[in-house]
Amino acid sequence: MPLFVIVGHDGPDALAKRPVVRPRHLDHLRPLSEAGKVPIAGPLFADDGKTPRGSLIVLEAASLDEARALAARDPYVVEGVFARHDVMPFARVFPESVGS
Amino acid sequence: MTVTPDDERPHPAASEPSWVESTWLELHDATSQLAGIIRLDDRPNLRTSEVSFSFFLPDAGFVTARHVTPQAGDRLDVVEIEDARLETVEPLRRWAVKYDGPSHSLPSVAETGSREAWSKSRLERLIVELELAAVRDAVGGRASFAQLVHVSGEVWVSGDRYEIATSALRGRSWGSGAVPRTMTRVSLTFGDERALLARLQKPDGEPGDAEALDGWTLADGVVRPVQAMRVEPADAGPGATAGGAIVVTDARGEHRIRVELPHVAPMPGAHGGRSYELRIGAARAIWDGCEGRGFVEQLR
Structure with missing residues (x-):
């Protein structure tokens, strides 16, 4: 499954x-994490x-459109914690593993 | 007992392996709605020191960090264990608590008794930067003392900031480390003028052993020993919040303190072949119209 990285940039009221x-942000990500689709986030x-x-979120999604849709539903986006956010395709290089 | 600055130093240990000297701070900030318990447990006969930070979050989540080391070091005024630093700046007057390290969190404090929940706990970065200043002189108890303090500073949980500015209770106790058969412990502060710290416990001996009561009230600038205490549970019902009333008697008479426990952490444990459950509730309280905060613990 392709990987994507979401980078959220906090707005002035984020603190x-x-x-x-x-x-609610965690509730949004938890099902994805439990399905093994969030290698790292924080x-x-x-x-x-x-x-x-x-925030940085690396997640698996079927397509860039799906990743963008997931990001758009994130309460940090919906409720204005992030002033803006980027969604980009990502490829894992490290850690290296046999067969990767 | 009369409390002196020397009581901030380790007391001579008896021979029981579980003998423990504990330093504790309990805070419950009304504005941030963050409640926390910070403990340092020294077990000289086991040559271990353990520090723990536990926080009840406003959304009912729970965050905890715990570190155990072989020994806390030789300095008496500063204890450093892993990422934690506890400093006695001036005995019985000023202290500083710092931590910056990993912690584990649960989405619901009600899950603290679940091994499965802990196996899925989330790793969080916990930062604690607190300064404590005495508001009142320490009050001596049975191999213990406690005092009303003011706590200020910040607690951060993975970027979530909680500003702390509240009255709180801190203290120290030393003894065998035996777990009583039953216990009810109440620690509440109502600003800087009023407080209740009391513990009613039955020793883990014969079933007929009498309950022992230890504690004090602070009101009108006067500390008075607690003469009696009982808990009146709230009526259960749909949507009911745990709690009820704490009824305490001191030299001024009987006082009824209404208590709500919106977040209760069940803490199962075992000691000497006996299983028990300690339930720690972050409490909101009303005493004579004064709003207070703190904790109510019940061991069964």
Whole structure:
């Protein structure tokens, strides 16, 4: 299954919105994660290492359109935690494994 | 007992292997709705030190980090265990707590007793940066002391920031580490002027052993020993929140404190061949019109 990376960039109110919206964001991703379709995901931080600046989500989807649709339904997008987000096709190179 | 700065240092250990000296902080911030328990347990006879951070999140989630090391080191004023640093800046007056490391989280605090839920727990980055300042002098109890403090700082859970500015209770206890047969423990603060810390427990001996009560109230600037305490559970019903009333008696008379427990964490355990369940509830309380926060623990 093709991989895609979603990079969300936090908006100005994200620090206050994140704790409120996060449970729904996690509920959105959890079924995908439990189906093994989210190899890695998590927040991106500012230089202080604790203030969030956005999120990175790597996920499996059938197509770029499906990945974009999944991103568009993410509560972080719907409820304005992200000011903008990018969805790009992605290819895994590392970690290397036999047969990959 | 009279509490002195020396009580911030380790007390002589008895011979029981499970003898433990515990330092604890319980905070429940009304604005951020974050409730947390931070503990340091030293077991000198087992040569281990354990630090744990547990937080009840406003959405009913639960986050915890726990680290055990062979020994916490030689310094008495600073304890560093893995990613945690607990400093006594001034004994019985000021402290600092820091942590920046991994934690595990559950979507629902009600799942804390489920092995399956923990097997699916999510890894989170937990940052704790708290400063504590004494509001009142420490009150001595049975091989223990506790005091009202003000806690300020931040807790971050994978980028979610919780600002903390609240009254809280912190303390220290030392003893055999035996788990009582039953226990009800209440720790509540109502701003900087009013508090209740009380524990009613039955030792793990013969079934007829009497219950022991230890604790105090703080009101009108006066600390008074608790003379009696009972729990009146709320009526169950559709949509009912766990809780009820804590009825305590001190020298001023009987006080009825209404308590709601919106988030309760079941913590199963075993000690000496006996299984038990400790239920820790993050509490909202009303006492004489004053709103308070804290915890109610029940062991059965």
